[in-house]
Amino acid sequence: MLDFPNAKINLGLYITEKRPDGFHNLQSCFYPVRWCDALEILPAEKEQFDITGLPVPGKPETNLCLKAYKLLKQDYQLPPVHLHLHKVIPMGAGLGGGSADAAFTLRMLNKLFELNLSNDALENYARQLGSDCAFFVRNQPVIATERGDVFTPVNLNLSGYSCVIVYPGIHITTAEAYGSIKPxxxxxxxxxxLKQEIKVWRDVLKNDFEEALFPKYPELPQVKEKLYEAGAAYASMTGSGSAVYGLFAGEAPDNLVFPDHYAIWKGLL
Incomplete structure (x- = not known):
């Protein structure tokens, strides 16, 4: 079975308070985009996990895909599988790629082995793997609160817009980002x-991490300003960074030029 775990962007991101468990509560709109990894899961004689594409830090056994498989295996008699992840979405970018990989692993195992788990049940498993993993079970625009794992549907359709995501090759860890922010x-x-016109979002829809991280990484505000100069209706850093995106009415411009080591994705929403 083959599927394509996709990234997400944050439309606004407010860190509201630190929780007793050490995590933070937030408010944000999660919106799926089509920048995708590739994930294949096949029944096998013995458990196997391969990663190709972008290098993924850490030992394979700490990867969220394998953790998702082992989590389900605690409750169901799953046979051995061969998991192959081809990594395309940059890490440390605020795009949720690892969370998507984990959630898609749960979804695919559910379908492959006919476990008949509901979306609610899959979300409960996903919450055990990471704060925003559960979003990718339904993969639809939502207002996310608490740890980013409690969702309220939002009536928001950006299908007339294209998105340009720029990753400048700066890996920002969650600990670094949250360590410099005041809830x-x-x-x-x-x-x-979100009901206001998108052109108004520039003045009212904020990502709290920008104030903390832009002075430390001047490339980030430079990317944001370049997107606005190119005609973006709205531009922002996503998540805790370091990817910055711009939303354009219709097709994105072709004349955007960034350094060669930047990763760029363009696509319709």
Missing amino acids: EMPNCDMHML
């Missing part, structure tokens, strides 16, 4: 902000 409740309502 604060926003004086706005995400649902109301």
